[in-house]
Amino acid sequence: MTNPTVTVPAAPVPPGRRADRRRGSRTLHSGFYPYLFIAPAAVCFLSFMAIPIVYAIWVSFRTVKVSGLGLGSGSRTEVWAGLANYSAVLSDPEFLASARRALAYGAVLVPVMLGLALLFALLLDSRRARARTFSRLAIFLPYAVPAVISSVLWGFLYLRGTSPVHWLAAKAQVVLPDALSPDLVLFAIANIGIWGGTGFNMIVLYTPLKAIPSELYEAATLDGASEFQIATRIKIPMVLPSLIMTLVFSVIATLQVFAEPMTLRPMTNGISSTWSPLMKIYRDAFVQNDIYTASAGSIIVALATFVISFGFLRLVRGQAFAQESR
Template sequence: MSIDTLARTSRAKRKISARRWLVPYVFLSPAGLLFVVFLAIPIIYAIYLSFRGMHVSGGGPFGVREETWVGFDNYIRTFTDAEFFAGFGRLAIYGVIAVPVTLGLALLFALLLDLPRVRAARFSRIAIFVPYAVPGVIASLLWGFLYLPSTSPLNWILNQLGFADLEVLTGGALFPAVANIAIWSGVGFNMIIIYTSLRGIPNELHEAARIDGASEWQIAWRIKIPLVAPALVLTGLFSLIGTLQLYGEPTTLRPMTNEISQTWVPLMKITRDAFARDDLSLAAASSVVLAIGTLVVSVVLLRMTQKKAFGDGS
């Protein structure tokens, strides 16, 4: 083989190698562009805006509003705002109801569907998952009409039996009523994740346990649940993040009750500050605080559970 042929072969191999190196980045570029435009840039702008504030220059009625650098003033206002942190207290009550019930029902349904010789498994999976496909606002409206005494079929039945109306959107029943919407919508999604993890467990483990005389309850408690711990951690993390981002349900139910204020949860207060009070800087600072808090809680949860769930203590 001549030297020119070897040189051409070498150049061709380098070109092929360069193209192979470039191919993954070509496929990733649309996702990267979307990430930068719709996530990175808004986050950077929100952080920048949180250090700005409006200042009125000039005296009298002809003052001009100007945006100026205010440093950490908006963060100080956020951390000294009683309404903002009262919203976190309501989130805690809501989360104590919604997260355990959602995960518990999702795990229960997944275990039931994973039983041998279960009937109508495909129909049951679809039926449990369908509520997740209903948009949150639509689900809130549906449940809201079921909650209202004037439109609730349950109250009509109670009235026919001589009982008083059942008030759901007032008092201590308000938090379970709001949590019920998220539970109804979220169980199916979490169930699919856990069920998929259950289907990945080798059948040999189940058969060996049955040969040793283990019941289905013992198999579920001692084999299935420990092996799907990573899926439980993942769904728990999703549920926790969803709790901190609660907005659609109480906002939709707000016209139906006097118990839900404009600042009932943190995101509702941020929306009010941004669009009702035209205080975008304070809303940006509150959003940054909420985002950092969500990140910290997520990292702490993963650190607390990763050794047991993933078998990694690093």
């Protein structure tokens, strides 16, 4: 006679514990999804930004040692160079001259571009402004044109043989100066940057102006303030953080100027292959096949951009703190 099999029922799981398990599962999945969504951007950043930067830093400390006559396999060996590439770049008169031209270009471009952007933003925010939508679009539209295309268009306007401006001046028996001459080419390049960048900076400055409460304007008007006083004493101080941000971005873009002079170079002899620091780096890397010196030059430009931007921000922050402490 066999004993019957007795099945012991499983102990029931309390409802609270089941809810905790489901909640923990949902928390696990919800914590995984953000990483899944940012994974493509992270991969692109690592592939096209972080890894190339690290490789450029590594290459900047290397150089090629040629043995024998430089012929045959094994005659060119990559060795450690230390700071020799950086010393060569900083002592190169062409690189120093290109840096001076970039600074002169920035001295012309940044004040004019930001001044026009601030002026347009204040005019559009004025109570007497008309056709604001069309004006914003017309001022911003040049920013949508790529730098290469705008450089080609302005290049045709600069050339005597193709420019309608020179043709009209010749009909009026007026001789206009050659904008692409060595003495004026810096202003010609700066004009392209001003034409293309004013609209973007205007939008950046115009946005915080629209966020200023209208009660401030009404109170200032009741106190007898004019439009000019409202602009200088209320609007400009309120948009000062945005103005500082646009200034920093403009300085960074100035040190990285490349497309405009590179596009205009075939049209004139006033632009050399090393007119700007990036053009000098491009020539070293892709014309002279010297990636080691080019990498060192690119690191120097990046460090100079960081130092100037960070130093300017510290200076502005220190002045703002001093004014608040008063």
